[in-house]
Amino acid sequence: MKRIFFFFIFLFIDCQAFVVTAQSTTDKQQTILIRLFASYNISSINFFHVSGEYSVYGDSTKLFEVDKISFISVSLSGDSVILQKPNYTKKFRTVRFVPQSPSSSFKIKSVQPDYKVRTYDDELQISALSKSLRIINKVDIEKYVAGVVQWEVGTNNPPEYNKMQTIVCRTYALGNWRRHEDEGFQLCDEVHCQVFKGKTFSQNIYQAAFETSEYIIVDDSARIITAAFYSNCGGQTMNSEDVWSKSVSCLRSIKDTFCIHKLDAVWEKKIPKDLWLDYVKTKYGFPVSDPLLVNKVLNFDQPYRKIYLVNDDFFIPLKFVREDMKLKSTFFTIREEGNDVVFRGRGFGHGVGLCQEGAKRMADIGYSYTKILNYYYTNIHLIRFSQLDFFKAD
Numbered sequence: 415m416k417r418i419f420f421f422f423i424f425l426f427i428d429c430q431a432f433v434v435t436a437q438s439t440t441d442k443q444q445t446i447l448i449r450l451f452a453s454y455n456i457s458s459i460n461f462f463h464v465s466g467e468y469s470v471y472g473d474s475t476k477l478f479e480v481d482k483i484s485f486i487s488v489s490l491s492g493d494s495v496i497l498q499k500p501n502y503t504k505k506f507r508t509v510r511f512v513p514q515s516p517s518s519s520f521k522i523k524s525v526q527p528d529y530k531v532r533t534y535d536d537e538l539q540i541s542a543l544s545k546s547l548r549i550i551n552k553v554d555i556e557k558y559v560a561g562v563v564q565w566e567v568g569t570n571n572p573p574e575y576n577k578m579q580t581i582v583c584r585t586y587a588l589g590n591w592r593r594h595e596d597e598g599f600q601l602c603d604e605v606h607c608q609v610f611k612g613k614t615f616s617q618n619i620y621q622a623a624f625e626t627s628e629y630i631i632v633d634d635s636a637r638i639i640t641a642a643f644y645s646n647c648g649g650q651t652m653n654s655e656d657v658w659s660k661s662v663s664c665l666r667s668i669k670d671t672f673c674i675h676k677l678d679a680v681w682e683k684k685i686p687k688d689l690w691l692d693y694v695k696t697k698y699g700f701p702v703s704d705p706l707l708v709n710k711v712l713n714f715d716q717p718y719r720k721i722y723l724v725n726d727d728f729f730i731p732l733k734f735v736r737e738d739m740k741l742k743s744t745f746f747t748i749r750e751e752g753n754d755v756v757f758r759g760r761g762f763g764h765g766v767g768l769c770q771e772g773a774k775r776m777a778d779i780g781y782s783y784t785k786i787l788n789y790y791y792t793n794i795h796l797i798r799f800s801q802l803d804f805f806k807a808d
């Protein structure tokens with residue numbers, strides 16, 4: 415089994431200290447295997463050349479160079495795939511479109527079923543699964559990270575925010591390197607891992623990925639951290655153990671003054687009183703007919719984040735109330751108003767780790783990405799992943 419060793423020197427980063435160009439990174443390119451269209455049953459695709467050069471391989475044999483104007487298709491046929499182009503049809507176990515230059519990119523169109531065209535960098539590998547094609551993009555990690563940032567947070571963010579987010583997405587990718595190990599690739603392109611529906615066309619994001627090239631976040635024990643994030647904490651983040659079962663040293667509750675005037679800072683939801691009382695009675699056995707106790711669930715305050723709505727005898731965790739009532743966060747008050755109870759809340763998301771709207775505000779007013787990361791994650795360090803011996807197998 416592959417093991418990660420931590421032979422490295424901590425870099426307590428001075429953000430002036432490095433600027434890595436795209437060229438220098440390509441020289442020591444590290445790639446990642448991403449399964450594309452992971453949750454779709456695709457039986458036929460078309461390949462289109464976009465830039466650079468490509469050679470096509472059937473199994474281990476080099477077949478031909480990609481003709482930039484003709485179209486090539488790959489279709490499922492039992493446990494093999496059929497490669498077709500004008501005047502050419504042949505069956506293989508695996509077909510690969512191998513880039514011959516660092517700028518090689520391609521478009522892929524799912525024909526069966528019919529999906530929108532997507533554009534990717536680097537290599538495309540196609541083989542057969544029982545009911546669909548297995549489509550893999552073998553891509554430079556920095557190009558992958560740039561694509562993920564675009565799909566996860568959009569293109570309209572300040573440069574320091576983009577740098578911060580590229581480090582978070584890179585940390586996530588490396589931290590979950592073995593998630594799909596048994597299936598022969600590292601990550602899928604869905605929410606399950608990180609959304610990656612193609613390369614970024616934002617020069618700003620691309621630049622951010624290459625300026626922070628290889629940087630990932632580790633804790634005091636040199637372990638890659640769980641770089642959790644969400645939209646808005648409402649003014650206070652959560653300890654990891656209060657949301658998930660595990661206490662993690664870098665995921666500590668902090669007061670956040672940066673997000674409280676942003677879009678997701680406040681919310682409100684009204685629920686019929688009968689429905690609410692029936693819920694706490696049925697799920698937690700709460701005595702709703704007791705006139706002294708019922709006020710505990712009809713009027714509730716949370717000046718700072720709490721874990722339970724009621725924590726004596728009945729233990730009603732706020733995280734389950736949030737889930738069951740489909741609330742934006744656990745950081746809410748409750749008021750009885752006529753035949754309803756009104757939840758007035760702050761923030762959006764689980765609240766553990768980095769608050770994106772707070773981070774955006776910090777970037778907007780001049781904080782560096784290292785300051786932002788150190789604000790939301792406790793006792794962390796940035797290192798280059800090449801210092802981890804990460805890609806060497808036993």
Ligand SMILES: [Zn+2]
Pocket residue numbers: 593594601602603604606607608
């Ligand atoms: Zn996945």
Ligand SMILES: [Zn+2]
Pocket residue numbers: 646647648649650670672673674769771772
């Ligand atoms: Zn916040």
